[in-house]
Amino acid sequence: MTEIETQNVRFSYSNGEDVLKSVSLRIDQGEFVALIGQNGSGKTTLAKHFLGLLRPREGTVMIQDEDIAGKAVGEVARRVGYVFQNPDHQIFSATTMHEISYGPQNLDFDEDEVSEQSKHAMDRFDLTAYADQQPATLSHGVRRKVALASIYAMNPQIWILDEPTGGLDWRSEQETMALLHELNEAGKTIVLITHDMRLVAEHTERCIVMSEGRVVAHDATRTVMGQEETLKITPPQTWRLGNALNLRPLPLTVKAFCQEYGKKLATEREIDVRRS
């Protein structure tokens, strides 16, 4: 099933210049996709179209094979969860509990469901201790968790996450990525917008690369990393180091690097032993 499809989408803000220039792409059910590109390339603008937060000047946005042109954001939000880059753009309730239950309430879940879903989300993100606190008084990392939990409580099929690990420490980053894998394994579709090529290399199967309002590549992550110069991307250290040391296949992760380097090391040591 196709989860997200755009056809020739053009968009401009009020100053007139096109920010999206005829963007066509397709994301299938169960994919874990990275949406990458430099600052200002149009990633966030495009992603906001997937929920209907922005509407195309021309072209079509389809969610699960349905044109969302006439649909309200609230209606699309049943299927698409959008985690903002800045959690403060998404959080506005007086308490953490209210914030997390707001989504399910607006999706017309019955009272028991709202309560159950919200508690489950609070538990999943270790937020129970903050239930009665104002989100504004929480640290940046905890506010990020509140933002994730409030989407989790709505249980959307499609997750759009704009830099979800920005400003998070290593452990919180690991936890966030583990959650996304858990969701993906349960059949959810994940679209990860990020600058962090280490995350892209370790976690995603396919990359959509944007530049100046256009999709300039959409291919397997490994293939995209191999076009670093033409696509103006910087692959992670393991990839660059593997390339400089002629390791093949090029390693996307630390584990893969150690494996490939280990093989080469063993061969070299064997040659040394034979020589001596």
Place this chain on the structure above:
Amino acid sequence: MTIDIQDFSYAYPDGEWALRELNLRVEEGEFLSIMGANGAGKSTLCLALNGIVPQATGGRIRGNITINELNTKKHSVAAFSRQVGMVFQNPEAQLFSVSVEAEIAFGLENLGLPRDAMRKRVDWALNLLKIRPLRERSPSQLSGGERQRLAIASVLAMSPKILVLDEPSSNLDPSGKGELLAALEDLKSAGGLTIIMAEHDSELIAEFSDRIAVLDHGRLARLEPPESLFANVDRMHALGLGVPQVSEVAACLNKEHSTNLSAVRYEEAYESMKNVFEPN
């Protein structure tokens, strides 16, 4: 200009101690990075370096922070602002002018600088952060990375002796990060500017830091150069913190293949690893 932090503890009003018994001296011209898990006290420490903590926040304080005879308990934030330039975590918090150029000029106008001198400083800052083409744009129309560079340009235009950056790279793409750190490195080597940078990106930190202070629940858990800090991958992970990929690679190879590698920067890793295959 040195920064002296002596037995310093701080608690927000109605809060627990956010910083606990810190002792730290930062030398003139040093590039010190601050790492720590979310909530460890990094931002609070940044705000304490120009007196915003406790002057604007209130709360309880013990010990002292002194910079060039100024004490954050006794002297105003305004007195510190000439010495200490602060770039906040969220650049939107400090940008409010109608154009990029006006934003950079704002602080200089408040210093009462003559028009010609102001013009030169604005030009210098626009060039340094590579935002000259954006000078007539409204800050609200800039991308995250462009806004971050503008925030830094506005602060550097005031010629501070100490620059404090709270997670400067969090909104930047890789090329933006490269430009930012190249500019900081230029500044560091040219002018004796002391730079304090709170940051999560260990690869960025490894590239430029003389020393790294690691905060854990408000306490100073480690204070050492990147080479020794990042060599102990397990200890960093136990603190909830990451290390550069090349440090992880070196640790993994040492463990599984009995090598004796250590690296915190890409170039070092390449040099030490290529020698294994190309004996002299």
